[in-house]
Amino acid sequence: MSVTRRDAMRVGAGALAGFAMPARAQHAQSEITPEQAIAAFVGDGPVSDGGVTLTLPDLAEDGYRVAVEIDAPGAAEVVLIAPGNPVPQVLAVTFGPMAVVQRVSTRMRLDQTQEVLALARMPDGRVRRATRQVDVVVGGCA
Amino acid sequence: MADGVKPRIKLPKTISAGDTITVKTLITHRMESGQRVNALGLRVPRSIIHRFHCAFEGETVVDMAVGPGVSTNPFFEFQFRVPGPGGLVFSWYDDDGAIYTERRDIALS
Numbered sequence: 514m515s516v517t518r519r520d521a522m523r524v525g526a527g528a529l530a531g532f533a534m535p536a537r538a539q540h541a542q543s544e545i546t547p548e549q550a551i552a553a554f555v556g557d558g559p560v561s562d563g564g565v566t567l568t569l570p571d572l573a574e575d576g577y578r579v580a581v582e583i584d585a586p587g588a589a590e591v592v593l594i595a596p597g598n599p600v601p602q603v604l605a606v607t608f609g610p611m612a613v614v615q616r617v618s619t620r621m622r623l624d625q626t627q628e629v630l631a632l633a634r635m636p637d638g639r640v641r642r643a644t645r646q647v648d649v650v651v652g653g654c655a
Numbered sequence: 656m657a658d659g660v661k662p663r664i665k666l667p668k669t670i671s672a673g674d675t676i677t678v679k680t681l682i683t684h685r686m687e688s689g690q691r692v693n694a695l696g697l698r699v700p701r702s703i704i705h706r707f708h709c710a711f712e713g714e715t716v717v718d719m720a721v722g723p724g725v726s727t728n729p730f731f732e733f734q735f736r737v738p739g740p741g742g743l744v745f746s747w748y749d750d751d752g753a754i755y756t757e758r759r760d761i762a763l764s
Contacts, residue, residue, distance in 0.1 A: 578726040595724055599690050603724030609715025614675055614734035617717065620726040622688070653726075654690050
């Protein structure tokens with residue numbers, strides 16, 4: 514049996530598809546789920562709302578750069594989680610002894626419309642939470 | 656070391672001891688998230704700044720674990736109370752192993 518050009522093309526296309534598929538599949542899933550990211554930070558302690566301010570626009574036209582500010586007076590650590598992103602944990606900040614005002618700003622990517630979450634751990638171990646719903650027009654992760 | 660990486664730091668023009676100042680930093684970096692797929696359907700490998708650290712005379716101000724969800728040219732703004740004269744040291748840690756370090760001495764007025 515001889516190998517025709519058509520057969521060779523089929524094999525080639527199959528090999529290419531084999532490369533492409535895992536890459537696409539990995540885009541959809543992330544190694545760490547939002548629940549795991551939250552649990553890793555919170556532990557088994559209680560979480561209460563308030564005490565943290567998360568500032569984000571209601572509507573983000575460009576998901577590639579969305580200005581975000583976390584204000585967590587007195588916090589030792591804060592973490593910013595975007596549950597709708599392929600990698601939910603965006604930023605984790607540890608405030609050192611020289612940070613007297615615990616407030617940080619940055620710009621984040623948002624893949625889709627979602628409720629962004631900020632968690633802050635106080636020096637006594639309690640965890641505070643703030644959430645903000647953001648409508649995203651153009652997703653910023655693809 | 657990645658190409659075209661340039662750190663920028665903005666501090667107030669005049670600083671007095673005891674002031675709480677706003678520190679703004681930006682570093683030009685692609686922050687390739689590792690999620691993008693190129694024309695051939697292959698995933699573009701992740702290449703980001705994964706840590707940012709700022710210290711005043713060896714004492715940490717902020718230490719950030721940065722994920723791929725932070726935008727291209729990562730910008731960080733934070734607050735710092737100036738205890739006296741000294742230097743702020745900023746470090747950005749690249750996925751490729753490079754560490755970009757900048758120092759700013761605070762001249763009190």
